[in-house]
Amino acid sequence: MSVPRYWREIPYRIRLEAKKCKLCNYVNYPPRSKCLKCGSTEFEKYILPKRGKLLSFSIIRNPPIGFDKKTPYVIGLVELEDGTRLITQITDIDINELKIGMEVEQVFRKITEDGDSGIIQYGVKFRPKNM
Numbered sequence: 001m002s003v004p005r006y007w008r009e010i011p012y013r014i015r016l017e018a019k020k021c022k023l024c025n026y027v028n029y030p031p032r033s034k035c036l037k038c039g040s041t042e043f044e045k046y047i048l049p050k051r052g053k054l055l056s057f058s059i060i061r062n063p064p065i066g067f068d069k070k071t072p073y074v075i076g077l078v079e080l081e082d083g084t085r086l087i088t089q090i091t092d093i094d095i096n097e098l099k100i101g102m103e104v105e106q107v108f109r110k111i112t113e114d115g116d117s118g119i120i121q122y123g124v125k126f127r128p129k130n131m
């Protein structure tokens with residue numbers, strides 16, 4: 001990923017910033033230039049909730065080159081408290097303890113390290129909510 005694109009994406013990578021459609025109220029995440037539901041281009045800024053539930057997950061044992069070197073790792077589908085769903089990495093968990101429906105919360109972590117450019121990318125992941 002290029003440096004300019006990385007910086008441009010920072011607001012939604014680190015704060016889970018979405019765009020809420022002014023016409024139909026659909027929350028577009030990642031942000032788009034047109035509403036996925038109605039095609040409107042009128043939005044207001046919207047910060048997604050920090051907590052949600054794990055709806056499904058898969059365990060990745062052979063990651064793409066440059067992606068997290070620690071394997072296996074977990075990619076999950078999370079439904080946030082407001083109903084928004086997103087695909088995210090689940091971290092800080094023993095894979096044997098993964099459960100559908102478990103509560104998760106947002107954390108800020110390193111996502112990839114680009115060996116050639118030396119860019120380390122940070123972003124949002126989710127971990128089991130403190131019990």
Ligand SMILES: [Zn+2]
Nearest residue numbers: 021024035038
């Ligand atoms: Zn809309």
